[in-house]
Amino acid sequence: MIKLDNVSMAFRGRPVLDNISLDIAEGEIMVIIGPSGSGKSTILRLMIGLLKPLAGKIWIDGQEISGASEEELNIIRRNMGMVFQYSALFDSMTVGENVAFGLRQHTALSEEEIARTVRRRLRMVGLNGQESVMPSELSGGMKKRVSLARAIAINPQIVLYDEPTAGLDPIMSTTIDRLICSTRRVLNVTSVVVTHHMSSAFNIADRIAMIYDGRIIEIGTVSEIKKSSNPIVQQFIHGWAKPGEFAKRRSRRSES
Structure with a gap:
C-alpha cells in the first residue's frame, strides 16, 4: 500500500532522512519510533x-x-486521513463541522448524508451526540478522538497518525490505542503511527521501524524489536541513559 524507495530529505542543507526504504502492506499497522528530531513526522508529511x-520515490497504492502535481496529490489524498499531533481542529467550527469538513470539500454528499456520516464516525470514537460542542470545550483526549473521526469520515484507505497519544494520560492513551486498532478492524485501513511512547507502540503495532540519525536501523515485529541485539534500539525502548546498559545486562544474564 505504501512504499518508500531510497528517500532522502533535508531542511536548509541539514540532512533529515538518508536513503530511507520502507514497505507497508495493505491493512498493516506500521509504527515508526525514534528520538525527537529523527525525521519521524517528516516521513508522514512525505507520504x-x-x-x-x-531524492528517491514514494508510492501510494501503486501510484508514484x-x-x-498538486491536483494529482489532492485526488490521492481523498483516500488518506491524518491525525495531527495537536489535533489541528478548526476552533471556529463545532465538532460536527470539523468532522464534516472533508466530506464537504471532497464529496458530493447531501447535507443529510453528511450529517449521518458525522454521527456514525463520532459514535465510532465514543463521542456520540457531541456534534454541537466547540473544540474549546473538549479535553485533549476528546480533541484527538474528534481528529480521528474527521480523518476517517471520508472512508480512507490509509490513516496517518502523528504522535496520537502525546500529552495524554495513560488511561486516555490506552483508549486512543484501542481506537487505532478498532479503526483498522472496522474499516480495514492501512495505518502508519509515529510515536515515542513504547507502550503504545507495543500495544498496536504489527511491525515497528526505528529511525535513528536519518536512517532506519531496525524493522520487525514487536517480539523481534524487543529481542533486538542493536544496543541503540534497546536503549531507546527501555529509556536507558547510557547505550552500554544493554551490553551490561546481557552480560549479567549470560553469567547467571
Whole structure:
C-alpha cells in the first residue's frame, strides 16, 4: 500500500532522512519510533505529499507521488486521513463541522448524508451526540478522538497518525490505542503511527521501524524489536541513559 524507495530529505542543507526504504502492506499497522528530531513526522508529511523528497520515490497504492502535481496529490489524498499531533481542529467550527469538513470539500454528499456520516464516525470514537460542542470545550483526549473521526469520515484507505497519544494520560492513551486498532478492524485501513511512547507502540503495532540519525536501523515485529541485539534500539525502548546498559545486562544474564 505504501512504499518508500531510497528517500532522502533535508531542511536548509541539514540532512533529515538518508536513503530511507520502507514497505507497508495493505491493512498493516506500521509504527515508526525514534528520538525527537529523527525525521519521524517528516516521513508522514512525505507520504501525504505535503513535502517532496530531495531524492528517491514514494508510492501510494501503486501510484508514484514524488513528482505528482498538486491536483494529482489532492485526488490521492481523498483516500488518506491524518491525525495531527495537536489535533489541528478548526476552533471556529463545532465538532460536527470539523468532522464534516472533508466530506464537504471532497464529496458530493447531501447535507443529510453528511450529517449521518458525522454521527456514525463520532459514535465510532465514543463521542456520540457531541456534534454541537466547540473544540474549546473538549479535553485533549476528546480533541484527538474528534481528529480521528474527521480523518476517517471520508472512508480512507490509509490513516496517518502523528504522535496520537502525546500529552495524554495513560488511561486516555490506552483508549486512543484501542481506537487505532478498532479503526483498522472496522474499516480495514492501512495505518502508519509515529510515536515515542513504547507502550503504545507495543500495544498496536504489527511491525515497528526505528529511525535513528536519518536512517532506519531496525524493522520487525514487536517480539523481534524487543529481542533486538542493536544496543541503540534497546536503549531507546527501555529509556536507558547510557547505550552500554544493554551490553551490561546481557552480560549479567549470560553469567547467571
